[in-house]
Amino acid sequence: MKRIIADYHMHSISPDARIPMEKMCLAAIERGLTEIAVTDHVEIYAPDYQGKEPLMFDDAYLDRYFVEWEHCREKFDGRLIVRRGIELGQPDCNRENAKRILEKYHFDYVLGSIHKLYAVDLAFKHYSERTNDSIARKNLELLYELADIGDFDCMGHIDLIKRYATRQGQQVSLMKYPEELTAILKRLVERGKGLEINTSGLRQGLGETLPALDILKLYRQLGGEVLTVGSDAHRDTDVAADFDAALELALAAGFTKLALYENRKCSFYSIAD
Numbered sequence: 001m002k003r004i005i006a007d008y009h010m011h012s013i014s015p016d017a018r019i020p021m022e023k024m025c026l027a028a029i030e031r032g033l034t035e036i037a038v039t040d041h042v043e044i045y046a047p048d049y050q051g052k053e054p055l056m057f058d059d060a061y062l063d064r065y066f067v068e069w070e071h072c073r074e075k076f077d078g079r080l081i082v083r084r085g086i087e088l089g090q091p092d093c094n095r096e097n098a099k100r101i102l103e104k105y106h107f108d109y110v111l112g113s114i115h116k117l118y119a120v121d122l123a124f125k126h127y128s129e130r131t132n133d134s135i136a137r138k139n140l141e142l143l144y145e146l147a148d149i150g151d152f153d154c155m156g157h158i159d160l161i162k163r164y165a166t167r168q169g170q171q172v173s174l175m176k177y178p179e180e181l182t183a184i185l186k187r188l189v190e191r192g193k194g195l196e197i198n199t200s201g202l203r204q205g206l207g208e209t210l211p212a213l214d215i216l217k218l219y220r221q222l223g224g225e226v227l228t229v230g231s232d233a234h235r236d237t238d239v240a241a242d243f244d245a246a247l248e249l250a251l252a253a254g255f256t257k258l259a260l261y262e263n264r265k266c267s268f269y270s271i272a273d
């Protein structure tokens with residue numbers, strides 16, 4: 001069986017990681033990868049947002065990212081391809097700012113994620129039988145908006161909501177909303193946007209990837225071809241974690257190739273024998 005050669009979701013200078021990019025690169029080489037995309041967070045907030053968090057993601061932070069990237073690109077030249085990535089959180093909260101960042105900085109790969117519903121992190125929502133449905137529907141609306149008009153390459157952990165619901169003893173599955181989910185996946189297919197298999201769920205008590213087989217299959221059935229795999233590692237020991245499981249899932253869902261990005265242009269490598 002072939003293997004996954006690229007980890008397309010990991011963090012280094014992100015406020016919730018803070019690990020030298022070099023360490024992530026070394027771990028990738030050690031695990032036998034030939035390519036990574038370092039997708040540090042930039043969370044987008046509505047223009048009228050009052051808190052201090054946006055300051056964590058200012059231009060000085062992005063400048064620092066590119067200094068580290070340049071260092072790693074040179075240091076690992078010939079051993080590991082390091083793609084310039086970004087995980088843009090809810091970019092539709094402030095499209096002007098998201099656009100400005102993507103124009104000012106040159107990325108190879110943009111992961112579009114929804115972490116927050118109107119400035120409140122999905123992790124901090126209160127999940128209960130009374131609230132699950134409204135949180136899920138709001139989440140689906142934002143995912144659709146992102147799929148419909150967002151500037152990104154692949155959608156990050158589409159069903160992240162299930163991680164946080166599960167932590168509070170609740171079960172929320174986007175598969176319970178087939179109409180809304182199908183609309184999102186169809187729009188991704190129409191626009192040539194991808195999905196990722198995010199393996200973090202397997203090591204964080206969820207017991208499955210984000211998304212799992214059902215959503216991957218649905219995306220594939222709708223004509224979706226663009227798929228990346230990411231560990232979402234926030235420390236070097238998690239780079240390429242559970243990639244064997246991800247490979248099996250991708251094949252089981254009907255994918256025979258995985259996507260790579262350079263200058264936001266997609267190419268593929270085969271995972272099928």
Ligand SMILES: [Zn+2]
Nearest residue numbers: 087113156157
């Ligand atoms: Zn994320």
Ligand SMILES: [Zn+2]
Nearest residue numbers: 009011087232
């Ligand atoms: Zn991430």
